[in-house]
Structures are given as structure tokens and as C-alpha cells.
Amino acid sequence: MPALGVIMFGMGTGLSAEQLRGVLAQPRWLVVGVVLQFLLMPLLAWAIAAGLALPVMVAAGLIVTGACPGGTASNVMVYLAGGNLALSVAMTTCSTLIAPLATPLLAQLFIGERLSLPMLQMYTSILQVVVLPVAAGMLIRYRLPQVGVQLQRVMPWVAMVLVAMIVATIFALNHSRLAQVGPLLVVAVIAHNLAGLTLGYWVTAFLGGDVQQRRTVALEVGMQNSGLASALAVKFLAPAAALPAALFSFFHNVSALVWIGIVGRRDQQRDRSMLAEQQ
Numbered sequence: 337m338p339a340l341g342v343i344m345f346g347m348g349t350g351l352s353a354e355q356l357r358g359v360l361a362q363p364r365w366l367v368v369g370v371v372l373q374f375l376l377m378p379l380l381a382w383a384i385a386a387g388l389a390l391p392v393m394v395a396a397g398l399i400v401t402g403a404c405p406g407g408t409a410s411n412v413m414v415y416l417a418g419g420n421l422a423l424s425v426a427m428t429t430c431s432t433l434i435a436p437l438a439t440p441l442l443a444q445l446f447i448g449e450r451l452s453l454p455m456l457q458m459y460t461s462i463l464q465v466v467v468l469p470v471a472a473g474m475l476i477r478y479r480l481p482q483v484g485v486q487l488q489r490v491m492p493w494v495a496m497v498l499v500a501m502i503v504a505t506i507f508a509l510n511h512s513r514l515a516q517v518g519p520l521l522v523v524a525v526i527a528h529n530l531a532g533l534t535l536g537y538w539v540t541a542f543l544g545g546d547v548q549q550r551r552t553v554a555l556e557v558g559m560q561n562s563g564l565a566s567a568l569a570v571k572f573l574a575p576a577a578a579l580p581a582a583l584f585s586f587f588h589n590v591s592a593l594v595w596i597g598i599v600g601r602r603d604q605q606r607d608r609s610m611l612a613e614q615q
Contacts, residue, residue, distance in 0.1 A: 341469045346491030348473020349484040355422035369427045369553045377402035397577030401565040403442035405431035410559040413592040419552035533558035
């Protein structure tokens with residue numbers, strides 16, 4: 337959590353109040369992203385679980401993961417991907433605010449299980465990890481613009497190091513549970529994550545979103561609050577139901593970094609092709 341807060345502070349130095357106001361004044365992509373988050377991901381989880389005939393509790397855990405809001409790590413990945421940071425922060429905040437209503441309803445719809453979410457804990461977490469650090473960074477940008485510029489130069493490198501540390505920590509904390517995961521569940525989680533990234537990107541493209549908006553919605557939709565999903569699964573279902581979230585917490589960070597690298601290389605090739613055509 338502290339590492340994410342540091343990264344969010346650094347990202348805030350590159351964000352202005354005007355950018356946030358722009359997202360809220362024209363909320364089309366915010367609405368698209370949040371709707372895809374709560375419609376696409378649980379539906380994909382249900383379809384994959386049914387298609388692979390997963391055990392009942394494991395299938396329920398995958399669906400709960402899909403029904404959860406976006407995770408704060410998605411903001412970091414959007415930053416590294418050169419996406420729309422203001423849209424990313426707005427999507428994470430909105431999906432978290434909506435989750436106490438949406439997640440229990442989706443769980444009831446898809447698995448017939450009533451869930452009770454820790455609303456105060458969720459809101460406190462989003463305030464501490466996202467809202468306050470970003471606001472502090474924005475204040476530095478406004479009051480000390482030169483400091484803000486210097487921080488913007490180093491933060492991508494700091495973010496990459498901290499993300500690597502976060503992924504390593506997640507793996508270390510979950511390696512005993514990950515050792516229990518069968519190959520079928522690995523396939524299910526990978527398919528769920530990659531389908532979210534891919535469909536988030538192409539649905540946004542189909543609706544007319546630009547490259548920044550496509551990347552942002554893709555990462556926000558494809559990355560879930562797996563920590564919340566794991567806690568809900570253990571409390572309301574069974575320990576086995578937490579396995580999809582444990583695997584997701586590791587894989588969605590790795591896949592996002594790989595996806596960012598692929599997208600970056602593709603954009604470089606496109607830019608070189610356009611430059612060659614102009615010459």
C-alpha cells in the first residue's frame with residue numbers, strides 16, 4: 337500500500353485540476369469504463385467457469401473476482417502505458433464507490449450468494465491510496481511547478497521499480513496458495529484477464545475512443561481489486577474460492593506490464609511507418 341501511495345503521489349504531479357474537470361464534464365468514457373467493469377468482467381468469469389467446468393467454489397471465486405471494482409494498481413499501469421490518468425483515477429474511484437451496491441447484486445445474480453462489503457474499509461483505502469496522494473501531487477504541481485517537473489521526469493522509473501517490488505511481494509505472500517492451483521484454474525484466470533484487457537480496448541475503439549482512452553479503459557477493465565475479492569471469498573464462500581483472486585493478483589500485474597510493452601512497440605512501429613511515408 338505505501339508503495340502505491342508513493343506512485344500515486346508522483347502521478348499527481350503530472351495531473352491538473354483542468355484534466356479532472358474535463359473528464360467529469362464529458363463523462364462518456366468514464367461511464368463506458370465503469371459499465372464494462374461491472375458488466376463484462378463478471379459475465380466473462382461466468383462464461384469461462386461454465387466453459388471449463390470449474391469446481392463450484394472455484395467458479396464462484398472467479399465470478400466474485402469479476403464482480404469486484406478495479407484495483408488501484410491499474411492507475412499505475414495506465415500511467416506507465418501513457419494513458420489518460422485523469423480518466424483512470426475517476427474510473428477507479430467511481431467503481432469503488434459503486435461496488436457496495438453492484439458487487440453484491442452481481443454475486444446474487446451469477447452465483448446466488450449474498451455478500452456484504454466492508455464499505456468504510458473500501459472508502460478509506462481508496463482515499464488513502466488514490467485520492468489523497470494524487471491530490472498532494474497536484475498541489476505540488478500547482479505550488480512548486482519546477483519540483484513537479486523534476487518529479488515527472490523520474491517517476492516513471494520509480495514506478496517501474498516499485499511495481500516490480502509489488503509483484504514480487506504479491507508472489508511471496510501467495511506462493512503457498514498458488515502452489516495449490518491446478519492448470520485449469522491458471523487457464524481460467526489468464527483467459528479472464530486477457531479477455532478483459534482485449535475487449536476493453538476494442539469496445540472502446542469501436543465506440544470511437546482515442547488511443548489514450550482505449551489503453552485506459554482496457555487496463556481499468558482488465559485489472560480487478562483482487563484483494564477485496566479474496567477477502568470476500570474467504571468470508572462468504574470457502575478458502576478454495578479465494579484461489580482465483582490470489583492467482584489474479586499476481587498475473588494481472590505481469591500481464592499488464594507485458595501488454596504495455598507490446599502496445600509501446602506497436603506504436604513505435606506505427607510512428608516509424610508514418611514517418612517513412614511522409615518522407
